[in-house]
Amino acid sequence: MKRIGILSSHNGSGFDGIQKACEEKILDAQVVLVVSNNSTAKVLEKAELKNIPNFIINDKKYPNENLDKKITELMQEFKVDYIFLSGYMKKIEENLVKAFEDKIINSHPALLPKFGGKGMYGINVHKAVIKAGEKESGCTVHFVNENYDEGKFILQGKVELDKNETVESLEEKIKNLETKTIIEALKIIIN
Numbered sequence: 001m002k003r004i005g006i007l008s009s010h011n012g013s014g015f016d017g018i019q020k021a022c023e024e025k026i027l028d029a030q031v032v033l034v035v036s037n038n039s040t041a042k043v044l045e046k047a048e049l050k051n052i053p054n055f056i057i058n059d060k061k062y063p064n065e066n067l068d069k070k071i072t073e074l075m076q077e078f079k080v081d082y083i084f085l086s087g088y089m090k091k092i093e094e095n096l097v098k099a100f101e102d103k104i105i106n107s108h109p110a111l112l113p114k115f116g117g118k119g120m121y122g123i124n125v126h127k128a129v130i131k132a133g134e135k136e137s138g139c140t141v142h143f144v145n146e147n148y149d150e151g152k153f154i155l156q157g158k159v160e161l162d163k164n165e166t167v168e169s170l171e172e173k174i175k176n177l178e179t180k181t182i183i184e185a186l187k188i189i190i191n
Helices: 013-023 042-049 067-077 094-099 122-131 167-190
Strands: 002-008 029-036 054-056 082-086 104-108 136-143 153-160
Touching: 002 013, 002 042, 002 067, 013 029, 013 042, 013 082, 013 167, 029 042, 029 067, 042 054, 067 094, 082 167, 104 167, 122 167, 136 167, 153 167
Parallel strands: 002 029, 002 082, 029 054, 082 104
Antiparallel strands: 104 136, 136 153
């Protein structure tokens, strides 16, 4: 059974989908650790309810410490096989990337390589997709390297854009697609 660590800054909707897939034995895996850089992140409460160890690692809690090193050591301590970024709003640094090469997974709410890079997350991506007049969008589940959204693709899910698509309606379509695509991608890797 593979051991998954989650890095999340807010709600952790990816965590929800992965946790459910683990509980339902869709994935031969277990979420063993949740780490957030945000002390008020809802994902910490969700982890607590499931009795999953959870930690806050940020500058406020650990001033003058190398947070990347701290996260890496924690993931190693919990013997994590894969790390999933569930809306983690910090750049993954070198220690973690090197220690978990091709083991850190992210989901991006667009069809990479388009609409990726620094500042391209959430609603910013959907605005850019609509502004560009794209006919389709989707999500890309990919491995993480030291550059934003440039890691090797695992799986892409696609949706058609309606003629009157809004940022909100596209965001909803992508959210529904993303959970399914994340689980399918993890099945490819884990099972």
